[in-house]
Amino acid sequence: MTRHAITSLIATTMLLGTAAQASARQQVEHVDAIPDTAPTKTLVIDRKLGDGREARRAEYVVLDYDGFVFDPSTADHKGVPFDSTKKHGHPVSVIAGTGHMIPGLDRGVLGMKVGGERTIVVPPKMGYGDATAFGVVPPQSTLIFEVRLLDVVPKGASN
Secondary structure: HHHHHHHHHHHHHHHHHHHHHHHHOEEEEEOOOOOOOOOOOOEEEEEOOOOOOOOOOEEEEEEEEEEEEEEEOOOOOOOEEEHHHHOOEEEEEEEOOOOOOOHHHHHHHOOOEOOEEHHHHHHHOOOOOOOOOOOEEEOOOOOOOOOEEEEEEOOOOOO
């Protein structure tokens, strides 16, 4: 491979990565209710607006959450529960917006304020995709997360 071809390949890869990031940000939509059919983009439903610090990219967020497999045959569309901070006995602390969670959840918590509660509906491509997860989430599953934002630790904050 020539030097020019390698340079072109690197530039194309960088452009595609930037386009994919921009596209992923556009795949979050605020709605009023969980739809009856599985969505193609991540949906956010604010159940309670918080009044504290806002969750921003690359800041630690402290979350309580419950995860369910989307099931259109139930009244609330929540099927099999697959994960919960209650099950673990403590909230989770994670850096938001940087790929430490599945993409739909990672982007869905951005903009929440401490004290807020949000339902985040995640399509398969922004969730676990073709993988089976937690032994109960089938491949290509849409997910529902009930999230409570407990705290945000600003960048550069020290103990």
